[in-house]
Amino acid sequence: MNDVMAELAKEHPHVSFVKLEAEAVPEVSEKYEISSVPTFLFFKNSQKVDRLDGAHAPELTKKVQRHVSSGSFPPSTNEHVKEDLNLRLKKLTHAAPCMLFMKGTPQEPRCGFSKQMVEILHKHNIQFSSFDIFSDEEVRQGLKTYSNWPTYPQLYVSGELIGGLDIIKVRFFIKILCLEHPFLKRLLTNKASVMLFMKGNKQEAKCGFSKQILEILNSTGVEYETFDILEDEEVRQGLKTFSNWPTYPQLYVRGDLVGGLDIVKVGAF
Numbered sequence: 001m002n003d004v005m006a007e008l009a010k011e012h013p014h015v016s017f018v019k020l021e022a023e024a025v026p027e028v029s030e031k032y033e034i035s036s037v038p039t040f041l042f043f044k045n046s047q048k049v050d051r052l053d054g055a056h057a058p059e060l061t062k063k064v065q066r067h068v069s070s071g072s073f074p075p076s077t078n079e080h081v082k083e084d085l086n087l088r089l090k091k092l093t094h095a096a097p098c099m100l101f102m103k104g105t106p107q108e109p110r111c112g113f114s115k116q117m118v119e120i121l122h123k124h125n126i127q128f129s130s131f132d133i134f135s136d137e138e139v140r141q142g143l144k145t146y147s148n149w150p151t152y153p154q155l156y157v158s159g160e161l162i163g164g165l166d167i168i169k170v171r172f173f174i175k176i177l178c179l180e181h182p183f184l185k186r187l188l189t190n191k192a193s194v195m196l197f198m199k200g201n202k203q204e205a206k207c208g209f210s211k212q213i214l215e216i217l218n219s220t221g222v223e224y225e226t227f228d229i230l231e232d233e234e235v236r237q238g239l240k241t242f243s244n245w246p247t248y249p250q251l252y253v254r255g256d257l258v259g260g261l262d263i264v265k266v267g268a269f
Contacts, residue, residue: 001038004057008064015068027110027134042067046138085138089146092139094159096129101143102153106130113165117153120168128155194224197239198249201226209261210249216264217251 002019009017022029022037032041032048040060042050050067052060093099098121104110106118121128133140133152144150147161155162162168196213200206205214206228217224229236229248240246243257251258258264 001055001057004060008061012064012068015064028137046136085142086146089139089142090159092131093156097158098126098128099156100128100130100153101133101156102130103132103134105132110134114153117155117165117168193254194222195252196224196226196249197229197252198226199228199230201228206230213249213251213261213264
């Protein structure tokens with residue numbers, strides 16, 4: 001039957017032929033009630049329209065030809081299909097400010113990793129929406145390529161992939177907290193075009209490095225605001241992980257990290 005499939009694929013290049021090992025994808029086998037192999041399923045627009053159980057080459061050929069002639073498999077290019085899928089995935093990842101693609105639902109996770117991810121989000125009181133990747137094989141496989149991330153769960157904030165369970169467990173995700181605590185987002189982007197996170201403030205620096213960077217900024221005449229990281233331990237620790245920059249002061253322009261004192265001293269600012 002592999003040879004038959006190969007020949008049919010050559011004869012009908014606009015039809016996608018896909019082979020799955022039933023035991024390797026038990027959730028798919030269960031969903032489509034695969035009780036014997038081979039079983040052939042026919043899909044149009046992600047909906048099953050026909051099936052054939054057993055190794056019946058003539059019948060398989062007839063069914064493919066019948067669906068092709070009836071327009072069940074309209075001619076299309078792989079590029080067009082990929083473009084449509086990417087558009088759909090983009091809409092799904094932007095469907096909510098915080099989107100979790102998981103196995104199962106928050107109420108009934110269907111794997112340990114998804115369960116742990118839900119527990120972490122609930123622990124931090126993060127509001128999120130979810131998508132059960134078991135409910136749509138096209139999304140399940142497509143999202144791996146779309147985001148270049150091979151496993152689930154996957155967490156997105158404002159359409160941007162944050163990562164899987166391991167990433168979430170080891171980082172204090174400021175991007176997510178920005179959704180729940182708007183003042184953080186305002187500090188990073190909206191309060192001022194140039195933001196300096198330092199020890200102390202404009203009037204009184206509380207470390208030598210912060211004092212030096214204030215002197216540099218004041219000499220340029222650039223307008224800027226400051227935030228005293230000694231006043232908020234959550235911001236102090238979280239910002240280090242968010243920017244992958246372990247020390248202070250930290251200078252941001254329009255929400256993007258420029259660097260610390262050494263970077264500013266050599267003229268990057």
